[in-house]
Amino acid sequence: MDIVDFPALTNDQRAQAAQVMRAGFAPIGAYQGEAADAEVTTFFEDPDRFALAALIEGVVVGFVGGIDSYPKAVELHPMVVDPAHQAKGVGAALLAALEARAAAMGKLTVYLGTDDEIGGTSLFAAEVFPGALAKLAAIEPTSGHAFFFYRRHGYEPVGLIPDANGYGKPDLLMAKRVAKP
Template sequence: MDIVDFATLTDDQRAQAAGVMRAGFAPIGAYQGQAAETEVTTFFEDPDRFALAALEDGAVVGFVGGVDGYPKALELHPLVVDPAHQGRGVGSALLTALEARAAAMGKLTVYLGSDDEIGGTNLFGAEVYPDPLAALAAIAPTSGHPFFFYRRHGYVAVGLIPDANGYGKPDLLLAKRVAGP
């Protein structure tokens, strides 16, 4: 597997990246149809965004994006692996590559939001008020969720947006230090 900058992708590979996005996010109904192409295009055109693609035999099997907002923190958005290639280390390799790029950019932190829109953590459907941080401290998997994938890679919960996607459907915020102060 090779990890390359989006800037090096051919038109075919760019279309493959959109296809991976559609397939990977199909379970939550996000980035379907033309929305995937629109999102992929932002990583070529928006100067505050970049992305890294994982190639197998020249085909895009996953990608990770970075969105530059804060002086010293980089947002990861999105991370997606083609379902046919999940569970083989592609997502982990992309995460590591993004962290290295962030450190090379002079960032100290990588952060992200991982929505629980369809269940997977015990916060799905739960009333998190009046103490959302207590609810977050007691988070546990139900059917499984990327939140725990990130945690195994050293990310820690730094907050949540209650009801971000509807009642009981929070966005879970995680961050990891990628370089020393």
Template sequence: MATLTEAQRAEAARILSEALHWTEYADPAEAAVEVARTLEDPTRSGLAAVEDGRVLGWIGVIETYSHAWELHPLAVDPPRQRQGIGRTLIEALEAKVRAAGVITLYLGTDDENDGTNLYGRELFPGVLEAAERLEATNGHAFTFYRRCGYEVVGLVPHANGYGRPDIFMAKRIG
């Protein structure tokens, strides 16, 4: 991803802003900062899906532990979603970090928009039991990651405000 042109960087930021419009990246300036951080921070890296010079999607990774890194973020241009681009980006990233000796790739997928049966609920006590009963109600992204082989490994209740948990998922890749 370090070879992206300035125009492609701007396209990646636009995609991030549009694909994750309910997050802090809805602000185009914040999306641009995230793209720059992924490209310039030595503890981060990323990959872009490019077709005919246009960015279709991109994925980043953060080196957080010696053998477990965080997938962050993944964004595909909304009109190009559900065409295999996200899965292809995940597979390419998994191969890249596996070659670096990473054993586990993990991610957080927030429920800020009533996408699961956990939204709006008190999850204490019994957080792990709630995780076991997790279901999508509005096409939440955790179902995509599950299809890619990731499993729920925990929850952070109220991470984004009351009833808005962060769902942690992970996959052994090495």
């Protein structure tokens, strides 16, 4: 597997990245149709955005984006692996590459929001008030969620946006230090 910067992608590979986005986010109905192409395009055109693609035999099987949003922190957005290539370490490799890139940029922190829109954590369909942070600290998997993938890779829950996507559908905020201060 190779990991390359988005500007190095051919037009075909750029289209593959959009297709990976459609396939990876299909279960939550996000980034379907031209929305995926539009999102991929932002990583070529917005100077505050960059992305790294994972290629297997020249075909894009996943990518991770970064948004240069704070002096010392980068937002991870999005992270997606083609369902046919999930659970083979592609996501872990992309995460490590993004963290190395953020550190090379002089950043201390990578942070992200991971939505629980369809269930997978104990906070789905739950009332989070009062005591939202205590409930976040006690979060457990129900059917499995990317939250636990990130946590295994050193991301800590640092907050949440209650009902961000509807009642009982929070956005879970996580962060990891990627360089020494």
